[in-house]
Amino acid sequence: MKKININLGYKKYSIIIDKGILSSISSAHKLKFANSKAFIITDKNVSKLYLKTVIDSFNKKKIHCFNYTISAGEKSKSFQVLQKLSNKILKDKISRTDIIYALGGGIVGDLAGFLSSIILRGVRYVQIPTTLLSQVDSSVGGKTAINTSVGKNLIGTFCQPEFVYIDTNTLKSLSRQEYLAGYAEVIKYGVINDKAFFNWLNLNYKKIKNRNNSTINELIYRCCKNKANIVADDERESGKRMLLNLGHTFAHAIEAELNFSIKHGQAVAVGILMSLHLSVTLGCSNTQDFLRVLEHLKKMSLPTKLKDLSSKKNWAAKNLINKMQNDKKIINNKLKFILCKGIGNAFISDKVTSANIIKTINLLT
Ligand code: GLY
Secondary structure, eight states, X not given: OEEEEEEOSSOEEEEXXXXXXXXXXXXXXXXXXXXXXXXXXXEHHHIIIIIXXXXXXXXXXXXXXXXXXXXXXXXXXXXXXXHHHHHHHXXXXXXXXXXXXXXXXXXXXXXXXXXXXXXXXXXXXXXXXXXXXXXXXXXXXXXXXXXXXXXXXXXXXXXXXXXXXXXXXXXXXXXXXXXXXXXXXXXXXXXXXOHHHHHHHHHTHHHHHTTOHHHHHHHHHHHHHHHHHHHHXXXXXXXXXXXXXXXXXXXXXXXXXXXXXXXXXXXXXXXXXXXHHHHHHTTSSOHHHHHHHHHHHHHTTOOOSHHHHOSSSOOOHHHHHHHHTTOTTEETTEEOEEEESSTTOEEEESOOOHHHHHHHHHHTO
16 A cells, blocks of 8 residues: 655645555545545446445445436536535535545546535545546645636636545556546656656556556556645645646647547647647757657557547637637736646746747647
8 A cells, every 4th residue: 555645734635545445445434534424426437336335335334325426527517517416415414524525537526526615615525536547636636626618627626635545446447548548647747847757657658558556556656746745835826736737728728629529638648749849849848858758658549639639620720729718827818838848847938929839739730
């Protein structure tokens, strides 16, 4: 078992990483929350696979639990689903001392976390991420959100969980596409601030592709440790946490252009490469590092250009730029981009022009 502690000053919590720990969550619940009730939120795919294991373990410990299953997919991160779910949970008489469990990927985690932060003006919650993307990124750090018609994740809160339980066995049931999409967020950590990690990923790419257990455990540990350090320094994203958005300004615009029909991580893969390309264009990064990331994405069977995401779509740089105008990273009317002085050295820039962006998009279409 691996454990990482996040210390935010006003609050501390742990990330527990191990295989086969889903059935022991109830023991931790009993220790920390005594007889509080458990309200488990999950989605249709995950409920078929893991809900029974979690419920059985709560029943064994005689912990009263309720469960709620939402549809899988980005469309569930909406006001409508939030309202329905809140009403059901309130009818089941949740109280402020109870605990909400988010069992699933980033969508379940974001929605359940947001609901926890507002229901009864705040109820504690626990993240049980079951996808690679949520295990290395979205379950850690307390960002919660739903989408609106204007854009992705535009309504939300910062609300830290009580625990993050990462059962790496759950990765075995992911489709190849889902697993690899999550890997785009893994590469991100190497490109942002850890060149040694990027080199390690490059060396171990076959084991990672084959989901070798010890390699995956190490990979998740290193990502969560990196994220825990960033979040401890800058919980509210006023500085270095912004670096974790590498590639995301492009990615969110791409997802919106495709009506959220692709995996977030697939868009992030192309977005990271676009950010590196932009860095080369602006003279910050060398071409060699851009090519290294390109080769690595290809080795991991991840998309590297817009046509890989949708060959039918008539991609237009101006449409993507329009979508970017709704991004949260606009400050004082200036769009902030995360650029790199090569792999492992990311920084925030507001010096990117529309002409630079158009050049990058056109080259990576
Ligand atoms: N997913 C980026 C962050 O948590 O800041």
